[in-house]
Structure formats: C-alpha cells, structure tokens
Amino acid sequence: MGTAALVEQLMSARQQLDFACELLAKPSPEALDSCSSVLEAAGHQLAEWQPTFSQQAGDAAALEEAWKLRRSFVRTARLLQGAGDFHRNWLRLRGAMTGGYTETGESAPLMHGSRISVHG
Amino acid sequence: MANLLATLVSSAGTLEAYGRVLETAQNNVANASTPGYAKQRLELYALPFDPQGGVTGGVRAGKLVTARNEFAEQAVRQQTSGMGYQQQLVDSLTVIQSNFDISGNQGIPQALNNLLQSFSAWGATPDNQAARQTVVQRATDLARSFQQSSVTLSARASDTEQQIGQTVDQVNQLVSEIQGYNHIAMQGNKADSGLNARMHAALDELSTLADVNATFQSDGTVSLMLNGETPLLLEDKQFTISSSLYQPQEPTPTNANGPANVRIQGSDGSDITSKTTGAQLGALLHLRNQILPSFIGDAYQPGDLNNMAKQLADRVNELLTSGNITDGPPAQAGVPLFTYNTSDATATAASLSVDPSVTPDQLAAISPGPPSVSNGVPLALSALASPVDDADKVKGLSFSQFYGQLAGRVGTALNDATNNQEVQQSLLSQAKEMRQQYQGVSLDEEATILMQFQRAYQATSKFLSVLDQLTENAINILR
Numbered sequence: 001m002g003t004a005a006l007v008e009q010l011m012s013a014r015q016q017l018d019f020a021c022e023l024l025a026k027p028s029p030e031a032l033d034s035c036s037s038v039l040e041a042a043g044h045q046l047a048e049w050q051p052t053f054s055q056q057a058g059d060a061a062a063l064e065e066a067w068k069l070r071r072s073f074v075r076t077a078r079l080l081q082g083a084g085d086f087h088r089n090w091l092r093l094r095g096a097m098t099g100g101y102t103e104t105g106e107s108a109p110l111m112h113g114s115r116i117s118v119h120g
Numbered sequence: 121m122a123n124l125l126a127t128l129v130s131s132a133g134t135l136e137a138y139g140r141v142l143e144t145a146q147n148n149v150a151n152a153s154t155p156g157y158a159k160q161r162l163e164l165y166a167l168p169f170d171p172q173g174g175v176t177g178g179v180r181a182g183k184l185v186t187a188r189n190e191f192a193e194q195a196v197r198q199q200t201s202g203m204g205y206q207q208q209l210v211d212s213l214t215v216i217q218s219n220f221d222i223s224g225n226q227g228i229p230q231a232l233n234n235l236l237q238s239f240s241a242w243g244a245t246p247d248n249q250a251a252r253q254t255v256v257q258r259a260t261d262l263a264r265s266f267q268q269s270s271v272t273l274s275a276r277a278s279d280t281e282q283q284i285g286q287t288v289d290q291v292n293q294l295v296s297e298i299q300g301y302n303h304i305a306m307q308g309n310k311a312d313s314g315l316n317a318r319m320h321a322a323l324d325e326l327s328t329l330a331d332v333n334a335t336f337q338s339d340g341t342v343s344l345m346l347n348g349e350t351p352l353l354l355e356d357k358q359f360t361i362s363s364s365l366y367q368p369q370e371p372t373p374t375n376a377n378g379p380a381n382v383r384i385q386g387s388d389g390s391d392i393t394s395k396t397t398g399a400q401l402g403a404l405l406h407l408r409n410q411i412l413p414s415f416i417g418d419a420y421q422p423g424d425l426n427n428m429a430k431q432l433a434d435r436v437n438e439l440l441t442s443g444n445i446t447d448g449p450p451a452q453a454g455v456p457l458f459t460y461n462t463s464d465a466t467a468t469a470a471s472l473s474v475d476p477s478v479t480p481d482q483l484a485a486i487s488p489g490p491p492s493v494s495n496g497v498p499l500a501l502s503a504l505a506s507p508v509d510d511a512d513k514v515k516g517l518s519f520s521q522f523y524g525q526l527a528g529r530v531g532t533a534l535n536d537a538t539n540n541q542e543v544q545q546s547l548l549s550q551a552k553e554m555r556q557q558y559q560g561v562s563l564d565e566e567a568t569i570l571m572q573f574q575r576a577y578q579a580t581s582k583f584l585s586v587l588d589q590l591t592e593n594a595i596n597i598l599r
Binding site: 053076 | 195572574575579593599
C-alpha cells in the first residue's frame with residue numbers, strides 16, 4: 001500500500017472520530033448509542049488496516065496523519081469522560097439528596113417516586 | 121382532631137407550594153430579557169396519602185431541580201476554568217516562544233554557529249590575526265546573545281508576576297461584588313431572580329480567573345471556595361487572597377540570590393500556591409514558578425540557559441588555557457576568553473561576556489602535546505560543533521542540539537496547550553449543552569435518561585479503550 005492510500009485510511013478513521021466528537025458534544029443516550037456504532041466501525045477499520053502500516057514505517061506524512069488521528073481520539077475520550085463525569089456525579093448527588101447514604105458511605109441509589117410537575 | 125389539624129397543615133403547605141409556582145411563573149415573565157437569567161421551574165412532590173395512618177398527602181415544593189441547575193452551572197464553571205487555564209498558557213507561551221529562534225538565523229543559534237565556524241577558520245590559519253580577531257568578535261556576539269535571551273526571559277517572568285498580581289486583584293474585586301449580592305440576599309431578597317442572574321454572571325467571570333467552587337445556601341447567599349478548600353466568601357464575609365515574591369528557605373536554597381517565586385496566600389497567611397492550579401491564575405503560576413525557572417533558574421536550579429552558558433564558557437576557557445600562545449622558551453600559556461558571575465549560578469547567561477583585556481594575539485592555538493600541534497586548540501574548539509568527547513557536550517548533547525531541545529520544549533508545551541485548548545473548548549460547549557439539555561426535563565424523565573445514559577456510556581467506553589490501543593499502535597508502527 002502506498003503512502004497516499006494509508007494517509008487516506010487514517011484520515012477516514014479520523015473523520016469517524018471527529019463525527020463521534022460531534023455526537024458527544026450533545027451527549028444524550030441516543031447520541032451515545034450512535035457514537036458506539038461509529039467508534040466500533042472506526043476500530044474495525046483500524047484493526048483491519050494495521051498489518052499494512054509497517055510498510056510505511058518512517059513515512060512523515062503517514063506519521064503526521066497518525067498523530068492527528070491520535071489527537072482526535074484524545075478529544076473523543078475527553079468528551080466521553082466529561083459527559084460520564086457529569087452524569088455520574090449528578091447521579092451520586094441526586095441519590096444522596098433523595099435517599100441519603102448507604103452503610104458504606106456511598107450515595108443511595110436513585111429513588112423513584114411519584115411527582116406532580118407544574119410548568120410555570 | 122389530629123387528622124383535621126394535619127390536613128390543615130398539609131393544605132397550608134400545598135397552598136404555599138402553589139404560591140411559589142405562581143411566583144416562579146411571574147419571575148420568568150418579568151426577567152425574560154434579563155441577561156444571565158435562566159428560566160425557572162418549580163418541581164412539586166406528591167406526599168404519601170393515607171388518612172387512616174394520619175398521612176394526609178398534599179404536595180411540597182422540591183429543591184432537587186434547583187440543586188440540579190446549580191450542579192450544571194458548576195460544571196460549566198469548571199470547564200470555563202479549564203478554558204481560562206489553556207487560553208492563558210497559549211497566550212503566554214506564544215510570547216515566550218518568540219524568544220527562542222530555532223531557524224538558526226538569529227539569536228543564540230546563529231551566534232553559536234558563527235563562533236564555531238570562526239574556530240574552524242582560525243584552525244586553518246592559526247597565526248592569522250584577522251581570524252583571531254573574528255574569534256574574539258564572534259565570542260562577544262554569542263555572549264551578548266546569551267545576555268539578551270536572559271534579560272528577555274527575566275522580563276517575561278516580571279510581566280507574568282504583574283499579571284498574577286492583577287489577576288489576584290480581579291479575583292478579590294469579583295468576590296467583593298458577589299459579597300454585595302450576598303448582603304442583599306441576606307436582607308430577605310433571596311427569591312430575587314435578577315439578583316441571582318447577576319450572581320451567576322459574576323461567577324462565570326470569576327471562574328475564568330480562578331478555580332472557584334460555588335455553593336448556594338438556603339438563605340440565597342453563595343459560598344465561594346478557592347481550589348475547593350480556601351474560603352473566599354462565606355455569607356457576607358470576604359477572605360481576600362494576595363500574591364507576593366517569595367524566596368523559600370526550606371530546604372536550604374542552592375541559589376540564595378536566584379529569582380524568587382511568586383506565592384499566593386490565603387487571608388490567614390497560609391501558602392496556597394501549590395493548590396492554585398486551575399484557570400488563568402493557575403496557568404500564570406505554572407508559567408512563572410515552573411516553566412520560566414527551567415530556563416532562567418530559581419532558588420533550587422540554575423536553569424538550562426545558564427547551564428548551557430556555563431558549560432560553553434568553561435569548556436572554551438579550558439581548551440584555551442590548556443594551550444600555549446608561543447612555544448617559548450619559556451612557553452606562554454593561554455588565557456581564558458569568557459568571564460561570568462561565578463557567585464550566582466542563575467546569573468551566568470546574564471553576566472556572560474568576553475574578557476575585555478584579552479587581545480586576539482593572546483588566544484592560544486598551540487596544543488603542547490606531546491607532540492605539539494600548532495593549531496591543536498582551534499581544532500579542538502571547532503570539534504564542539506560535532507562533539508565526540510563527553511567534555512564537549514552539555515547533558516550528552518552538542519551545544520546546538522541542547523539549544524534546539526531547550527527551544528523545542530517551549531514549542532512542545534505551546535503545541536500541547538493549543539491542542540488542549542481545542543479539547544477544552546469542546547468540553548465547555550458540551551457542559552453548556554448538558555446544562556441546556558436538562559432544563560425543562562422533569563426529575564422522573566431525568567431518572568430514565570440517567571439510566572439509559574449509564575448503559576450507553578459503558579458500551580461506548582469499551583470501544584474507546586480498543587481505539588486507544590489501535591491509535592497508539594499506528595503511531596508506534598509508523599514512527
């Protein structure tokens with residue numbers, strides 16, 4: 001495989017990660033489900049192409065694209081972590097506010113109760 | 121009778137709750153165009169209903185939605201602080217990077233290259249006066265370049281110190297402003313949504329400057345903690361922070377006269393510098409107390425610019441003094457070319473100069489051997505360009521490579537900060553989006569979303585750990 005083809009492959013994987021970042025910018029459960037599919041596809045592609053990478057070892061253009069891919073990955077990971085932390089911490093706080101703490105000092109699990117909601 | 125009373129109490133609670141609903145709706149209408157105002161909604165909770173057991177039901181206004189809103193606000197402020205940190209690093213490192221030229225066309229790299237070339241030309245014609253004169257001139261140019269770089273970096277340190285002082289002042293001013301809002305809230309205006317909006321606007325501004333945790337109290341006031349543990353504001357009592365130059369005494373400094381660090385102190389005088397790591401203030405401290413000292417030194421390190429200047433001056437002097445100016449008899453020994461302040465390791469680059477008493481004909485060219493070599497010293501000096509001997513290297517590198525690495529360090533830090541700034545921008549947008557996402561979502565709806573989110577998050581995390589490995593492999597294979 002030539003450099004151009006490899007760069008194109010890496011670029012294609014990067015575009016998928018960038019799309020995942022767009023989804024994670026508005027992290028609803030639905031967006032995360034779509035994100036999983038995108039990441040799964042990118043992972044399959046990279047795993048499939050990986051054996052051919054060694055043919056271009058030392059190629060500056062390919063390495064640069066690999067670094068860009070890595071940066072996109074880092075951004076994706078940070079966004080997923082950001083969304084995860086937000087929800088996890090709120091879940092913990094809400095659990096503690098509604099159910100107190102367990103014997104081991106953890107926040108109580110999320111309580112469900114009937115509520116009436118009035119919109120102002 | 122007891123049931124009747126309980127029912128009356130319950131009805132009163134219900135009426136109060138509905139009263140607050142009306143109040144909330146009125147606030148939304150009145151503040152529709154107030155900057156920083158977020159639409160409010162009041163969540164009502166159904167209370168258990170069991171007349172036989174004396175449980176009379178009714179509704180109660182809940183605090184969960186308010187707590188969630190504040191949690192989301194704090195999440196946005198946290199990312200705003202992160203953004204402030206990266207933005208400040210990018211701005212400051214961009215200025216510092218301009219002091220490190222790596223093209224070789226100016227500054228230290230150019231002067232170093234010229235000096236090494238002049239050694240080589242002198243080696244070809246060791247008795248040539250013009251070649252000797254050129255060596256002295258090039259050495260003078262290089263010493264001047266070191267001085268200039270040191271002065272410029274010290275000026276950056278001084279600028280940063282001023283910026284820290286200004287940022288601390290701004291933090292204190294904003295906290296004072298919020299203190300005023302707390303005072304108003306304590307006078308019974310806690311439900312004033314305009315006041316609440318002004319508080320949030322000030323908190324947003326504050327979070328760019330410092331990593332501050334805000335906790336809203338039931339009386340409508342907000343408590344502020346710097347870095348999560350140093351109080352800045354409790355009710356209407358403000359605790360000011362301050363910055364000052366500080367020369368640590370423990371452990372005993374190796375450079376007692378080296379550049380001092382900047383210290384941040386809480387209102388009780390405690391040193392909170394090491395905890396102040398976030399937002400603009402954290403970035404400025406990192407720059408002033410860590411990045412810049414790695415070049416120009418501090419109480420515990422000479423700094424790499426000084427390391428390089430010292431190593432170069434010492435090696436050139438060592439080679440020149442090991443040689444002879446004339447064979448004699450008696451043989452006349454060479455003299456050192458460079459001088460610098462030997463009493464302060466952090467002042468080497470700033471004080472580096474060519475000894476004005478040295479004349480070109482005092483440069484020793486003859487290596488005494490045996491066998492004696494007429495151009496042995498200039499040849500040894502020109503070998504500094506591509507060193508083999510460890511004595512000709514600085515920390516295992518040639519002088520040019522060492523400078524390249526030094527300059528590259530700033531470039532790498534700037535590159536990292538630029539990338540992190542992009543990521544941080546995405547995280548800030550995400551936090552704002554999540555704040556928006558949950559506005560208007562009922563708590564029941566939210567509970568369902570949270571569970572769905574947890575499931576989807578776990579699935580996505582799995583794929584991400586696979587990609588972590590694959591993207592790293594790609595770099596390692598292609599490297």
